[in-house]
Amino acid sequence: MSQQIHLSIDAMGGDQGPRLVIEASIAFLKRYPHTRLTLFGDFADLEAAVKGSVCASRMSLIQTEITVAADERAGSALRHKQGSSMWKAVELVATGQADACVSGGNTGALMAMGRKLIKTFPGVSRPAICKPIPTARGSSFILDLGANLNCSAQQLVQFALMGSALARVYGRENPSVALLNVGTELSKGSESILTAAALMREHPTINFAGFVEGHGLYQGEVDVVVCDGLIGNVALKVSEGVAAFIASSLKAKLRENRFNQIAGLIVEPLLRRWMAAYNPSNFNGAAMLGLQRTLVKSHGGTDKFGFEQALVAAVDQVSANIPERIAQCL
Amino acid sequence: MSQQIHLSIDAMGGDQGPRLVIEASIAFLKRYPHTRLTLFGDFADLEAAVKGSVCASRMSLIQTEITVAADERAGSALRHKQGSSMWKAVELVATGQADACVSGGNTGALMAMGRKLIKTFPGVSRPAICKPIPTARGSSFILDLGANLNCSAQQLVQFALMGSALARVYGRENPSVALLNVGTELSKGSESILTAAALMREHPTINFAGFVEGHGLYQGEVDVVVCDGLIGNVALKVSEGVAAFIASSLKAKLRENRFNQIAGLIVEPLLRRWMAAYNPSNFNGAAMLGLQRTLVKSHGGTDKFGFEQALVAAVDQVSANIPERIAQCL
Incomplete structure (x- = not known):
């Protein structure tokens, strides 16, 4: 610069x-x-x-x-x-x-x-609203996160192109793109998702990797995850909700009795360092x-x-x- | 019986x-x-x-x-x-x-x-596919989880009625129902969600509690959460993915070095008991x-x-x- x-x-x-x-x-x-x-x-x-x-x-x-x-x-x-x-x-x-x-x-x-x-x-x-999320392999970009609630296939293709451009800035060469869907089989999904998949498969500059299911989101199999804003918004907020639920329930467990409190003294610094890696602030x-x-x-x-x-x-x-x-x- | x-x-x-x-x-x-x-x-x-x-x-x-x-x-x-x-x-x-x-x-x-x-x-x-999920207050029922990908407002109302009937079996009197949405404000959401909300609000037997966002799903504020099958399927699988990601990353942390391994010996039984409460098998x-x-x-x-x-x-x-x-x- x-x-x-x-x-x-x-x-x-x-x-x-x-x-x-x-x-x-x-x-x-x-x-x-x-x-x-x-x-x-x-x-x-x-x-x-x-x-x-x-x-x-x-x-x-x-x-x-x-x-x-x-x-x-x-x-x-x-x-x-x-x-x-x-x-x-x-x-x-x-x-x-x-x-x-x-x-x-x-x-x-x-x-x-x-x-x-x-x-x-x-x-x-x-x-389209696009954000990086932490994954088992580093991070992925996901869009749209709530600006466009019901998207046409053409919009989803646009998101794939825009998300890929952003991923390249962060060093991903030829970033892979997946559509968030209910299954990985080619026949499953809403009409706009299936049409978008067909368009992306033929697209000269999109490195289309097929569908990713909800549980695959955090495995980091692809660089860019594309979905409509309703699904993306719910997926991101559900993730935050699960993480918060797990953290608060684990904290409660570590205060439950004297033994757990002592165990807590040992593991809490460790848990803090562990959670820092997935700190939403990052x-x-x-x-x-x-x-x-x-x-x-x-x-x-x-x-x-x-x-x-x-x-x-x-x-x-x-x-x-x-x-x-x-x-x-x- | x-x-x-x-x-x-x-x-x-x-x-x-x-x-x-x-x-x-x-x-x-x-x-x-x-x-x-x-x-x-x-x-x-x-x-x-x-x-x-x-x-x-x-x-x-x-x-x-x-x-x-x-x-x-x-x-x-x-x-x-x-x-x-x-x-x-x-x-x-x-x-x-x-x-x-x-x-x-x-x-x-x-x-x-x-x-x-x-x-x-x-x-x-x-x-409609309907399942209980663990929450901070016990459990909630969520439907549809993938049978109906794009739903009309009338279908969502039907889900509310069917989910309420199931919740009553498990002792919920006058079960509260929320629509899973991108925001809790009345003006936000897709057309079918907004129309369904209007219908549920006027419905004589649905105890409609408004919208719930993704991060509220596991707070257990309502007895029944209604959404279309695409969103429900993604929300449920994303939850599983986040939980699995957290569990595996925590396990890896507890094996990272000698000190963490010793801490792990103390907390692993505790973690196992804690996770058992949210065991998907339950x-x-x-x-x-x-x-x-x-x-x-x-x-x-x-x-x-x-x-x-x-x-x-x-x-x-x-x-x-x-x-x-x-x-x-x-």
Whole structure:
């Protein structure tokens, strides 16, 4: 990266408010010297934290008074929240003043503002949300995670192309693509899945590996997993639910009686190190693929390290010219 | 149960063959004195195991030479496997000679034979596959798990009614029902989900609790979770995949070095007891709801205890007149 990358940040999006975003931003600037950040939000009492930082010169704070609520309808946010931190952050990218935007706010509103201000490439009706997930072999990319609830076969093919472009940025040569389905037999699946499979099999640039079932998702057999947004959203959230259920039930077991408590003292550090490898923060930062510039959604409930990872994801996508690459493959 | 319940069993369905089914059957007969079993399969060398059992008088073995393969297409099984253990077992129930049928075989073929021989109630095009899942509060029932890939709103309402009938058998009074969806807000979801929600809200006998997201599935907030078969199948298999991934990664961690191995010696018995509570065998036995008589699908890879649980599930459904109750609520 010889050129400076400029990220635009909606600092009001996360559940924990702008202080966490500022702390993550300072940590990020230390790691990435060739970057600068513009943050939009309500920074009352927080200016001092920035001024004291060695990176203050690469960080601009712009005060905004309006915030998009977490449960606000996208249409309402579009009409009434044009002065909000989210709108301003997206706008800075849309007008070419920044290279990418990161927000931990309301996904529907962020996508609506992305479509309105940044715009999708011709032929893409709505961007697809794409995220890496941890697997037994490292990680895979999965899309769509909820932007497009019922997808045509053509949309699924588009997702395969966009997901492959993103996977290549992370060093996957000729990334393999599978469709998430109820079985691996060629005859099983909904009409759009079966048609998409036929199209992908014949496609010159998609390395189609067939179907993957739900239990294969975390085995990491393929680089990119494609599905409609309803299935992807449920699959991702069910995964989080199972992991949380297992973790809390295991913790309860380790407190059940004196013996288990002692066992817990021994294994808890081990469990913590083990869980750290699958920490969702490591995998934070979902790409909204199909927009003409980079827009990254951070998980609203992430921690400081997680938000930093979302900023890193944005830099990776800008450095690799992801939007241009996607335009070429559509 | 004053009357004797007669179960018909396809002994060739499971991955482990008829020996496991016979062992499970003997264990089951000891627990349930008012039952008798007819098993269909290839019992060469296995007759002795049965004759020695104290329950031999309540167990008939009928030799069949044909087996439905695990990867056989349903249509092909219907045409060419009319002498198979699966066909014979389903037929015994269809002709009223047995009260319920249990098979661990090919789900598609079993459903096809169920529809052909037992038949669905008027208005039900395909049965819905329904299973209990473990949750933080005990268990919930989820349907459909893969029989109906794209469902109309009317089908989802039907699933709610059938799932509620099954939940009542297990002591849930006025069981609460939620639709699995991408968000809990009223405005989010596919058209069929939103229409189904509107219909359920107005329905006199459905206790509709709104939407549940993927991460809420295992919190057990509702008694019955309704979704189309594509989503349900993926959600269930993703859950299995996450649990298996966590278990294998934790085991690997406990073997990583000498210290972890010692910690492992202490916690492994504890982990085993903890995992036993969520053992899939406890929850084995999926109901095919909407058929005019009881048909239970056992997981092909289950163990002896799991198959026994599938037989118990069949007895529960017969005792509670599940098919009749479902006919009344449709």
